[in-house]
Amino acid sequence: MADNEYVVQMKGITKVYPNGIAANQGVDFNVKKGEIHALMGENGAGKSTLMKMLFGLEQPTEGTITVNGEEVSLTSPTVAISKGIGMVHQHFMLVPNLTVAENIVLGMEPKKNNLFMDYKKAVEITEEYAKKYNLQVDPDAKVRDIPVGMKQKVEILKALVRGAKILILDEPTAVLTTQETEELFKELIHLKEQGYTMVFISHKLHEIKQITDRLTIMRGGKSMGVYNTADISKEEISRLMVGRDVILTVEKEQAQPTDVVLRVRDLEYTNEWKKKMINHMSFDVRKGEILGIAGVEGNGQRELVDMLFNLNMPDSGVAKVNGHNILGESQRKIRDLGVSLIPEDRMTFGMAGAASIEENLISDRCAQKRYNNGPLFNMKKIHEDSDKLIEEYKVLCKNRTQKVGMLSGGNIQKVVVAREFSAEPVLIIADQPTRGIDVGATEFIRKKLVELSREGAAVLLVSADLNEVMELSDSLIIMYNGQIAAYFEDTKDLTDTVMGEYMLGLKQQSPEEVRRVQHGE
């Protein structure tokens, strides 16, 4: 193949972060002119890292990048923009208190008299591009007040105004409604017809099939190959992406659920932008069962978990653990009721990076009698138990004094899990427990989760990873738009297709069917 066929060529890219995590290892990635190229992979497969390097936000440790046949050193976004590369970030890179027009011209402001900003011109530019590319926005609205779909358009416009010919779209549909997604796709095809090249990062199969020409699949920081979208089946993509053949199915006995441990009734939550994130949710989690919550991210899962651990307050509703209220109670009280949480954002909530493994392991129990002799810590007990946990949970480290921040993602999560699981919980809330971590750690954590549930813990498993929820859950809720779209008492005969339909809002169970998740009362 002639080299000039490609507008982007990344060769042998390796990225090692300062904390020693190798996010990319010898990745090759090529994009043809005028195509929509999918970059696929599970969370943590290294897609985002690869694209950050293409946009100059990170620099590769090894490897070369060629854009339009010219080898380039993308030291900053500015350089990348000057090479015609634009990026639409997953988490919008917008300034909430500035208007749409201000956000769009930021960094390339039109000026009057070389000094003052020409705001009128900024509005004109915005309107001109909005019209040309059929991306309707309100130039004078403050970004904090506009809906998510419009924010996305602002992001795309930002790139186009800067003369981007190659657009990187980082999971653009993650936050969009079905309708908005359809709209976006129309706009993207419109752009493609005008000669734009796009890299489309996603892990949603149907979207990829619908819109892309070719695709590159990544797994564990490596490329799993490049394919024509038309020539590869969804099953094959799925196999390459999630690598079912590596992850063994977790063996588990039939669950014998007994009493209700967590009871949630009529939970409602409206976020600060007045969007109803949780709409009348009611469900029960019983002793000895794993209740999975599946759903496309952003359908209220995060908000639900936040409220169950008092990181946020609901508008109204009830949540009780063994009959005791947990809404608005201190984390101490919630933990004392026997609730453990594996937080989704483990870097923010799950660990103190600059503290040692041992210190991270005792954070929830530092005041317990077992670890204190009067006013002083019982260091012997602490050392003993830490070493035991490190061994039991196979945390790969030098010793218990190593800083947690220096560990790999999988080992950090093992530390979190070791702490949460060893607290003798009656209820475990596991929010994306294996996101972005290696296969070994993933399997280990999943097995542990099953083990604990069979020993009598109630488990609420929230995961965007279909494989995970389907394999681990005894029964399953699918969340869509802040509501329970479906409840399955048994996950054995569930298929991806059926789940997909509920997850994407194509189907919705009747209220009677959904009500089966309330056991008693």
Added chain:
Amino acid sequence: MLEQILSMVFTTSFGYSIIRITSPILFAALAAVVAEKAGVTNIGLEGIMMISALFGVLFAYWTSYWWVGVIGAMVVGVILALIIGIFALKLKTDIILAGIAINLVGSGGTIFLLYLFTGLKGNTASLTTPSMLTPKLNIPILESIPVIGPIFSGHSILTYVAFLLVFLVWVLLYKTALGLQIRAVGENSHAADSVGVSVLKIQYIALGISGALSGLGGAYMSMYYSQSWNTGIVAGRGFIALAAQAMGQGEPLGSMFASLLFGFASALGNKMEGMQGFSSFLVAAVPYAVTIIGLVLYASTQVRRVKKSRFMEKGKKEAEKS
């Protein structure tokens, strides 16, 4: 006694002294506003004011021109702010600590600098002659208006600059491209970075502006207010400016009102000092105490707002009921 105080407050000289006292704080408060808008906390304002106050006097002394002194003070302010910038932004010293380091230089280091540059020892430098001080400005028409005239006319030229700067800083922040970038960097640096706005460059610029503004504040102190330089000259005004910035919600106009509040408390204190039964020391403490109270009051309104929007109370009560 209240009567006595009131009769003092309702005099033109009282109004005049409020403005006189407010000016240096206003300079520094605006400096804090610009820095904070760009997302950097410049706690080094105090030290910058100290050092630029010294250099203002020195430059005026060396050249016999007051305006060279003022410009010199500004330049020194910029250099010092950029030193904070280099350490905080490039070498990743915590910006609070970098500011404290500059304050250390400001407190005792100035005495050494004075010796280094002039060979003089001691903690005061009365190098200036009245001709080297910044001139007073009588505004032609304003001057002759009763009540208004005596309050607003006849201040140092720098006072007028300070109040003009409230407007200019507002224009800078809201009507220029640089201002847009400053606000963007302060609110979401990732967003600014992603469109090629150099966050570091903008923060350096904002720090530079903040240095220049606090430099002016320093010059005002040594070249007008105290008429010479000494080690106690700034006396926490740089810190008060930080409080004024916080109370003024980080906006130029709001910070001006907060500075005026301090100016009022301070002027009131000065007046009361002459009265029997008032200790000059207790009176001196008033503005600082007022600042704490103002800060606390302001913070408590903020907290209430946040609570309301989060349904905190409501949610908790309902949860208890059920």
Added chain:
Amino acid sequence: MGNKRMMRFEILRGCAAIFIAIAVAFIFILICADDPLNALYCLLVRPVFNNGALNISSIYMILARMTPIIFTGLAVCVMFSANQFNLAGEGTVMAGGFVAGLVGIYVPLAAGLHPVVCILVGAAVGGALMLIPAWAKVKLNASEMVCSLMLNYVILYVVMHFLSNVFADRSQGSVQTYPYLETARVGKLIAGTELTWGFLVAIAATVLVAFFMFRTRWGYAIRMIGINESFSKYSGMKVGGIIVVSQVIGGVLSGMGGAIEVLGRYNAFLWKDLPGYGWTGITVAILAKNNPIAIPFAALFISYLNRGCELMSIYAGVPAEMIDIIQAVIFLFFAAEQFMAKTRQKMVVKEAKEELAKKTEPAAEGGNA
């Protein structure tokens, strides 16, 4: 990076920072001293050696001057560990010292008991004052930094008011209180020197604070909150309470330091300005990297430099205030995370490569049991 290698790097970096500061000092000395070599000798050597013999009196002085800055250093260390930029060390030293002094003058007590009571009262005053910024921070989310800065001045002027208008000894030329009762004085450790029992108390406080920070649940909570507040909250710690505790302990320590300094060094209370120990305490804590055990060493270093600058000013005509500039330079480089970052990055990459090479063989160890 491994802990040991990290430690080695930190030491290397610290030495580099000190070296730069000394170099800066040297340049200043070259500019303004008549006899630069003598000035340098005064700065670096004379504090301990003079005329070929140990400079005993100077050494005692260095040790004596360490006392207050060990206390403020410890105070800052505890507060900064909780990520609380409370800068009221200055004010609480003064308030603690003043009130302790009053107890020393007006409350007659038995000889052994008197200084103890004075110091405890000083500590209590310091702790109580810190409740103000701590409360405003925890309850109202007001910046403890700005609040504490203002507090310093309020304390200064209130103390000055009571000193000059209420408790002044009019028979003296300068503004000061009546002399302390003999029973209240903090006794000399070695007669004829400035070194008092306070020094030993400071060392004891260091050990206590170190135990507190590393061997108790409260110290542990303080450190965790400093590293990651969200994590601490999620773990079930009472974050607000611990933040208050950290600042109150800071106040207690600096109040104590003020009391000991005032009762040990002077005959009467005569401070007419904030003493500066609060700010020096910050330098000391930065040098010690917030590790209580390292505080006395950092204090020794600063005290040594201080003494050096003093001697330099006496014998070589260079103003002693140069110490502030040297301190600032050390301070800046010590706290600069990215100072010598390239060296560190090289070390990290080297280690990562070694690890990778090791890992590729027994990969199964990762937990695929």
